[in-house]
Amino acid sequence: MPAPSQNTSRRDIALAALAGITPTPGVSKPDPIIVADHVVRKFGGLTAVNVSHLEIQRGAITALIGPNGAGKTTFFNLLTGFDQVDEGSWSFNGVKISGTPPHKVARMGMVRTFQLTKALYRLTVIDNMRLAATKQKGESILRAALPFLWNDQEKAATARSEELLTRFKLIDKRDDFAAALSGGQRKLLEMARALMVEPELVMLDEPMAGVNPALKQSLLGHIKDLREDGMTVLFVEHDMDMVRDISDWVIVMAQGVIVAEGPPNIVMRDKAVIDAYLGAHHDSTLEQDRG
Amino acid sequence: MDFIFIAQQSFSAALGVNTIIFALAAIGLNMHFGYTGLLNFGQAGFLAVGAYSVATLVVSFNFPLWAALLAGILNSVILALLLGLPTLRLRADYLAIVTIAAAEIIRQIARSATFNKYLGGSDGITGKFGKDFFDLNPFKDGLDTPFLRYNGNDLWVVVTGWALVIVVLFVMWLLVRSPWGRVLKAIREDEEAVRSLGKNVYLYKMQSLIIGGIVGSFAGFVYALSRQSVQPDNYGTALTFFAYTVLILGGAARVFAPIAGSIIFWFLLVFIEQMLRQAVGAGYIPEWLIGVNQVGQIRFMLVGLGLMMLMIFRPQGIFGDRKELALDARA
Structure with a gap:
């Protein structure tokens, strides 16, 4: 394009x-x-x-x-x-x-x-978002217990999540459980989360x-x-x-x-x-x- | 009534060998059920594999103890793969059916006359297979205080057992707060959503099953070594359900829940038994109401009653968050 x-x-x-x-x-x-x-x-x-x-x-x-x-x-x-x-x-x-x-x-x-x-109801809104980030080193069982290997990446994913949450007007709900959102907000969250996959x-x-x-x-x-x-x-x-x-x-x-x-x-x-x-x-x- | 004795027995049990065994079994279940949502009803099978690996390989095949322990871990991984490969692609209930059956198959094989020579049939295996372990014991004299009392061997098991629990718990804590742990929790909530985000759900469920199974086999090691014997009927379904009780008592998906649950469970069990026994012995409870021989059964009834009360008034367990539990009712 x-x-x-x-x-x-x-x-x-x-x-x-x-x-x-x-x-x-x-x-x-x-x-x-x-x-x-x-x-x-x-x-x-x-x-x-x-x-x-x-x-x-x-x-x-x-x-x-x-x-x-x-x-x-x-x-x-x-x-x-x-x-x-x-x-x-x-x-x-x-x-x-x-x-x-x-x-x-x-x-x-x-x-x-x-x-x-x-x-994902019993995950917070921000965790719903972070989950969807791609190629996460900390998602490998071999690296999961060694936070220094993935901390930087996690910070970057958090920043991108917050950016998207701001755009979708969900940033106020950042630390709430996803179950606490209204039906429409859940739709927004699902769309924002899909965008994390790029x-x-x-x-x-x-x-x-x-x-x-x-x-x-x-x-x-x-x-x-x-x-x-x-x-x-x-x-x-x-x-x-x-x-x-x-x-x-x-x-x-x-x-x-x-x-x-x-x-x-x-x-x-x-x-x-x-x-x-x-x-x-x-x-x-x-x-x-x-x- | 001898309250010092009751306290001593109860506190010794609260920190004792059984508490360690059930804490480890429940830590494994917490990984399966609490974090990943896998309904493993065959945790007793993992304990049996751990316990029998140690006993059989040392007694019948003359393995050194350390090699038998390693083989026990390997065997529990094999069991997890056998259980997981056919079922983890299916709905959650299939795993529940397969695991409960697998644990019974393991118990029946252990009891069978066919393998009597190696597994000891229904009598199990009794022997000095823990010799290498107890030779290292620096506390040969045991411990005798008003609150805690262990003989030499038990004290060594208790000290090393709690050290093991702490190490396992620390690793669990690191794992569940990582992005890896986040994927597990997400799978518990909705695995299709996790798939749609590009995660290989099957792989994560398998990893969870293996890790929880290895921790279950640790519980089996402690079980076998502490008693210097293994008996097939100790690894029945009741063991799995007691481990679930311990987990839910503490609060599922909380790192410290299995320890707290196990301590409370064993404290109550022994405390109620000793109270009843002394009360009956001293004549406070008339013989026609509760006989001395009935105390063993009645303590389970009372503990069961207590647990029912807990589930009614604090369904989220000791560490759980009631708000989070309410979210379970899907909107």
């Missing part, structure tokens, strides 16, 4: 890159960070995911939407190694990562959050679920900031206002298959999408079901 000049934001660059693309399922992108082929996951007789081809554009915010049970979260789990596919393969930055265990996927720079927030691709599974409207605005701002900082964002969401507001590209899944993709304003008028998903309610905000 070229660095943005003063007048062009990363948003403009992402939109320009995606501008000329035909909005059809499986269309190829100029600079894909993820390329998936023939990804199939079956649960007994049910085919939860059946994606024949998909590319995710680098540097853009891509939304993955679809009705409950469409296979969005399953697809997320497959891409990040948390679930095993029956068929298919995919690559991240041109490297094939299908079959790679989740911790290795994360180390490669592809970090996810969860639909049901996974704050990811290239951030995958957010329903970042807005259970977040109050005031906090929603700041969460939206944070997600846009991720793109401006040069990261790629892929998120699953039910909140249509949010999808319209922040995504550069929208992918629609229904019954495991990608039925449409394209820029938000075009996709939301797509007949297939309205039939498969939006129904008569496409103008109103959909219920935030956890599905």
Whole structure:
């Protein structure tokens, strides 16, 4: 990615890159960070995911939407190694990562959050953050009992954690247990913690679920900031206002298959999408079901 | 009633050999259960492996004691690998099932007639396998004060045992406050989250199982050496659950909890027994209510009652933080 000049934001660059693309399922992108082929996951007789081809554009915010049970979260789990596919393969930055265990996927720079927030409750907020720092010497059993080997690194991780906590307005909660945070604050903590891994691709599974409207605005701002900082964002969401507001590209899944993709304003008028998903309610905000 | 005698017996027990054994067993469990959230219900198996390694290798195979101790540590590592390799990728409950079964298998093998020649069957092994250890004893005369009383051999076990406990505890303290320990605590909270942050959860759980198992085998060494004998039925499930009692009494995931829990547990057990025995002997408790032969059982009932009260009024244990315990109820 070229660095943005003063007048062009990363948003403009992402939109320009995606501008000329035909909005059809499986269309190829100029600079894909993820390329998936023939990804199939079956649960007994049910085919939860059946994606024949998909590319995710680098540097853009891509939304993955679809009705409950469409296979969005399953697809997320497959891409990040948390679930095993029956068929298919995919690559991240041109490297094939299908079959790679989740911790290795994360180390490669592809970090996810969860639909049901996974704050580590009986760890303090700052420890939640420090945990996520990468390549920590003190995490090896051979060095753990010798603090002088990792003290400097720990200080650096603490400083970076505090910086991120300040940005996410959680610094006041630094020494509280994560369990003492509100639902929305836990979402913020989870996102901040994911950033400690220094990811290239951030995958957010329903970042807005259970977040109050005031906090929603700041969460939206944070997600846009991720793109401006040069990261790629892929998120699953039910909140249509949010999808319209922040995504550069929208992918629609229904019954495991990608039925449409394209820029938000075009996709939301797509007949297939309205039939498969939006129904008569496409103008109103959909219920935030956890599905 | 002879209160001096009661005090002497109780305090000697509070700092005695059994306290050391259960403190070590509980330190191992604290690593497994308290910090990593691993439900190891087979800690008795690790103690048995430690104890039998020493007794069998010295008595039947003429190993020098130091080599038998090293082999005991190695064997406990092998046991941890055997238990962990198939189960640590699965949900937590599988480890619980496998460990409780494994500890029973070890006990049954030790009792079996097939290996009678080496393991001594249900009688176990009695012999002078601790000779090398007791030869080093500088306190041959023992200790006899109004509060503490040990014979020569016991005093040597107590002194070296507490030294061992302190060293083990210091290493534990260093480990759990390190980034390594932080990963363990995070795994206890939610292992998927830890995976999503790029940590190899399986590796950490295995390391925790091995370290806690080695400390368990230390408890087995003390058990075997202090009695100069090993008996298979000492390593039943009751031992594991007493070790859990000691740990939870002190407060799980607190470094000093196993020591405090063990001291209190053994103090109470002996204190109640001696009180009852003397009270029955002196006629304060009528014979029709509690007979002399029933004291042994009744002390366990009373200790159990006491522990229930503790769990009701102080569920977090002696060192625990009630606020932290409340966080367990996931929002």
